[in-house]
Amino acid sequence: MSLQEQFAQAQADSKNLPERPDNMTMLKIYGLYKQASSGDATGxxxxxxxxxxxxxxxxxxxxxxxxxxxAMQQYVDLIEELKDE
Structure with a gap:
């Protein structure tokens, strides 16, 4: 499975985590997603x-x-970690 496919799967998995992550983790998920999909912050x-x-x-x-x-790899790893909790 390519990194892009793993990233897409992690996005789907992030919507079905066993429990909602805390706010700091949610911000990390958001930041990694944006960096992976859009590059450095703009605006x-x-x-x-x-x-x-x-x-x-x-x-x-x-x-x-x-x-x-x-950023994609870190996102995938973080979602996998949260799935196992």
Missing amino acids: ERPGFTDMIGRAKFDAWDGFKGTSKDD
């Missing part, structure tokens, strides 16, 4: 009034410089 960082948007942007921006393939 303006949301302002103080958009706390959720700001946290999501920061999570994505935290993976700046990570290659798309590396």
